[in-house]
Amino acid sequence: MATMKDVALKAGVSVMTVSRVINSPDSVKSETKNKILSAMNDLKFHPNYAAKALVTNRTRTVHLLIPNQLETADPYLMTLIAGISDVLSKNYYAFLLRREWDSHYKCDGVIAMGLNEEEDQQLLEKMNIPCVLFGDTNLSIDCINVNDQKGGYDMTNYILQNGHEKIGIIVIDEDNTFPVKRYNGYQQALRDNDIPFNPNYVRYSNNTEGDGFTKALELLESTDITALFCLSDVLALGALRAAREVGKVVPKEISIAGFDGVLFDQVAEPHLTTMKQPVYEIGQALASELLTRIENPFKKVTKKLFDPKIMIRNSTSKLNKD
Amino acid sequence: MATMKDVALKAGVSVMTVSRVINSPDSVKSETKNKILSAMNDLKFHPNYAAKALVTNRTRTVHLLIPNQLETADPYLMTLIAGISDVLSKNYYAFLLRREWDSHYKCDGVIAMGLNEEEDQQLLEKMNIPCVLFGDTNLSIDCINVNDQKGGYDMTNYILQNGHEKIGIIVIDEDNTFPVKRYNGYQQALRDNDIPFNPNYVRYSNNTEGDGFTKALELLESTDITALFCLSDVLALGALRAAREVGKVVPKEISIAGFDGVLFDQVAEPHLTTMKQPVYEIGQALASELLTRIENPFKKVTKKLFDPKIMIRNSTSKLNKD
DNA sequence: ATTAGTGATGTTAACGGTAACATATTGTTA
DNA sequence: TAACAATATGTTACCGTTAACATCACTAAT
Structure with missing residues (x-):
């Protein structure tokens, strides 16, 4: 060489x-x-990047800090990684997945997936290198996140526009902020459309297909909802199964909507109407934001929100007035 | 520091x-x-790994060579990467995705996903660093692959054991060896069970849901098959849709099986019986194989085959004798 | 013509390790 | 106890690059 x-x-x-x-x-x-x-x-x-690294103290390596709770092969995470990786690779940055922050192993920057505010906070205080967060924080750190409130609002609004007024919702009960934001969006949309909020239409559940099934069953059997907004696709899958269980045809008799836009939403039968998070694009944005932050450590902190995009498919339809 | x-x-x-x-x-x-x-x-x-790298000529970086045809966000690829990444990260190896081999950017080793023999060959001749291939080659390179022949054989055998004799097959028509191997497995299983091979039951198609639909429709309408073996899950998805289209109930009237075991196979309705490739484990194996090769460049070349595992779900059943 | 200033290039040392060789220390044997 | 291994430690130079400073040639100003 x-x-x-x-x-x-x-x-x-x-x-x-x-x-x-x-x-x-x-x-x-x-x-x-x-x-x-x-x-x-x-x-x-x-x-020779090693020589360069030695003298400039730049490693051309980025660490991805991923939550312990997530499997590496989680499709959501993998899509994010795909986006990150595509940008980093183009700039000859290698990366390494870490489950916890270990400052001993040098890198030029960190992309962290926040889980909840407290964890973020703790984490970020330990680091003093360029860092971009997938999430929210009031600390002066670059953040990129999904506009969950808007997602919840837009989906509810779409369902309302289709004539539904009795809209059930399955909320995710988790130590995290996104479900609350989506739920707030739901409530705001109801208010803006002068539809009264009915607490009987609300269920809290774990984010699993099984619990989605159970809670959807409850709602379908005990209330007169004509539409059901599930705050994740996994829940919606369970709801789809619950509808089959009670013999309600989707979407003719019950509209079901999800949230996330993961890989399998188009495979479910019927294809799921959902709020697609632009995960791949977020991955790209996280990476390029980090690279510019590395270039210019003193630039102004940026906070970006990506709007999720409604994917109207055939698990929802206009209210059937019979 | x-x-x-x-x-x-x-x-x-x-x-x-x-x-x-x-x-x-x-x-x-x-x-x-x-x-x-x-x-x-x-x-x-x-x-300080940079200093170490400079003097030892070891970068602690591995390049993943991925085919141009594949999207980064392909679930199959992502699962593979998850496996690779988990092993590499544990050893403080960073990695970088590349679409073509560029010897100028140093790394300690390469994991390549082969597509076809010719491409492999060309590629590997260019490299003179530790390398592990996901695929097959006669060159003296460590290889790890899926036993596609056995997969095709075992699935066909399972269908035969369920009393089916008229088994359609949708083969993938691609410049690659795996569909042929799976197809060979199918033929061998027929032979071993003394069931005559019927060329009318065979269709070649692109590996898309749409083409799977078309070819399955053809078979369902023009033949008397009672089972259909699709050489990928994507094809099987199309076949599932074709069955709905012609009003045949799966699995009662037609058994449908796939191959791959990708993320959405459990979400399809009915859940797809398939041959699951241990992609994550293969990723891990590729990475650890590479690490040992890096440790010991002169060790004997290894060739490993991983058996896919049949996932019996409810898109297949015993032949219904009515 | 002398001086100062500017732009282009060169020199030296350093980054944090390791290889190869040199030296010091210890133990073993005659 | 001298002589010699064997073992343990130290010295020097180098890996390929950049920062900081030094030099040189040339132009502009006095």
């Missing part, structure tokens, strides 16, 4: 001038620069 | 002795070693 020394020799200049061609090309006379550039080309020179 | 120099100073020895404690602990007197160890502990010393 050719080193800068080889290039310098071939171009008849000092190593430092070669270095300058790479790092501040404007400071080198164009005649000299051309000589060096063509020498680099001839020798197929590519910088 | 503490360096070896700091440790050496604190322990009252030379830097080299500290280095030895890390790399060949047995060569240091235990009294000295303890002094150094506790100094390292006090100072929270962790080696």
Whole structure:
């Protein structure tokens, strides 16, 4: 492998001038620069990142901090990673998945998936390197998140526009903020449409297919809802099964909507109407945000919200007035 | 960050002795070693991998070479990456996804997903670093692959055991070897059970839901098959839809089986009987194989096959003799 | 013509480790 | 106890790059 020394020799200049061609090309006379550039080309020179890392204290490595609760193969996480990875790889950044923050292993930056505010806080206070958070925090850290409130609002609004007024909701009961935001969106949409909020239409559940089934069954058997908004696709899958169980045809007799837009939503039968989170794009955004933060550690903190996008498929329809 | 120099100073020895404690602990007197160890502990010393990389020519980075045809967010690929990543991360190896081999960017090893023999061959000849292939090749390279022939055989055999004799098959028509192997397994199982092979039961298709639908429709309408073996889950999904289209109840009137065991197979309705590839485990195996190869570049080449595992769910059943 | 200023390039040392060799210490044997 | 291994530790140079400073040539101003 050719080193800068080889290039310098071939171009008849000092190593430092070669270095300058790479790092501040404007400071080198164009005649000299051309000589060096063509020498680099001839020798197929590519910088040794290890040497560079040693002297600049830049590793070209990013750590992805992922919650213990999530499996690595979780489709949501994997899509996020795909987005992150595509951006990082393009910039020759390698990355490494970590389940906890270990400051001993050097990296240029961290992308953290927050779970709840407290954990975020604790975590971020320990780090003093560039960091971007998938989530929210009031700390001065770059954050990217999904606009869950808007997602909840828009979906509820869509269902209302279809003539439904009795809309059940299955909320996720978890130490995290997103379900509450989605739920708030639901309530706000009802208010804005002058539809009274009915607490009997609300169920809290774990985020599992099984619990979605149970809670949906309850609602279908004990209330007169014509639509059911599940705050995750996994729940909605359970609700779909519950509808089959009680013999209600989806969407003719009951509309069912989910939230997330994970891989299997299009495979469920009927295809699930859902709020798709732009997870891949968020991954990309997290990575590019981190890269710009690494470039410029003192830039203004940014907080970005990505709007989820409603995917209208055939688990929902206009209210059937019979 | 503490360096070896700091440790050496604190322990009252030379830097080299500290280095030895890390790399060949047995060569240091235990009294000295303890002094150094506790100094390292006090100072929270962790080696600087960049410096190490520079002098040892080891980067602690692995490149994943993924085919251009695959999306990064492909669930199959993502599960593989999850397995790889879990092993690499544990060993503090970072990784980087590349779509083509670029020898200029240093790494300690490469994991390549082969597509077809020719591509593999071309690729591997270019590389002269540790490499493990997900696929097959006659070159002397470590390979890990799925036993597709056995998968095809076992699934066909399972269907035969359920009394079916008229078994349709949708083969994938692609420049790749796995569909042929699965197809061979199908044929061999027929032979071993003395069931004549009927070419009318065979369709070739692209690996898409849509084409699966079309080809399944053809078979359902023009033949008397009682079971249909699709060489991928995506195809099987289309077949499921085709069965609904012609009003045949799955599995009562037609058994449908897939192959792959991807994320959505359990979500399809009815749940799909399939041959699950141990993709996550294969990812882990690829990574650990690579790490041992990096440790010992001259070890004997290994070729491993992982058996796929039949997941019997409710898209298949015993032949209904009416 | 002398001085100061500017732009282009070179020199030196350092980043934090390890390899190879040199030296010191200890133990073994005649 | 001298002589010699064997074992334990130290010294030096180097890996490939950049930062900081030094030098040089040339132009502009006095």
